[in-house]
Amino acid sequence: MAAQEDKAIVRGLRPGHVVLVWLTSGLRQGRAIGWIETALEPLRKTHPYADVHPTGDRIRSATGIESLVWLTDIAGLSRTEAADLMRSTAQALLRATLDPSAASYSTRTSSNRR
Template structure:
């Protein structure tokens, strides 16, 4: 499984710096930066590396030794954000099974980071707001990877457009509506999103 990345964070850049020297202290500093980012994002902020350093009480120069940019810090704090695919090792060839696995991992991501995702959603809805780091369209890419075999079996299907439709049916936005307005519990909401997404896939494949 791809989720449950709640242990010691890592990134290629950070790993090369923390692997030598005072590794214990470096690991603590790295963890402090990661936890500061998670806390700031849960409060609705979209902080820079400098903001995170200030929150963690760590110098800006030191922070950039671990994470040269916000994307590398985000990937260390929430490793799924750096993944091209959520299919994991030995992915199935059947598209419905690939979608089912991707949905399960996407929902695990929502479970793990719900406060941060809700905060990013709120921030993105403010008038004139830009898109926070968690609103980068990564899930569309995950669904495109799940649907990839359709390029050979159903060339008439626009995989990108279908991935967008799936993302509209399964993500933080429908989850917030289903739990807040629809009155469903979390697991009921995930089940509803999964059912809707699989129905969309089956209709698209059957129609093609």
């Protein structure tokens, strides 16, 4: 799938919905952070203090296949329960990003990886 098609997938979605797109897409090729960052991009204008890239990393860490596998195989949740939990976690991370008074996360960035 081309990058242009990736953007079409998330165009018009609210940030919390990108989790559903990823979980239902069946495409696990390392594109999730890009999709999440695309969904978060409008925040650069509406919430200039929000750091989109680390937020994308945080949301991806909570919504990736690794989390899904752990929640279903180890924690014993159904796929629906796991998806609900992952969605609520992603939404909590987004809310924390949008609230400038919220306790800050670690300041470690992923600049070393890119």
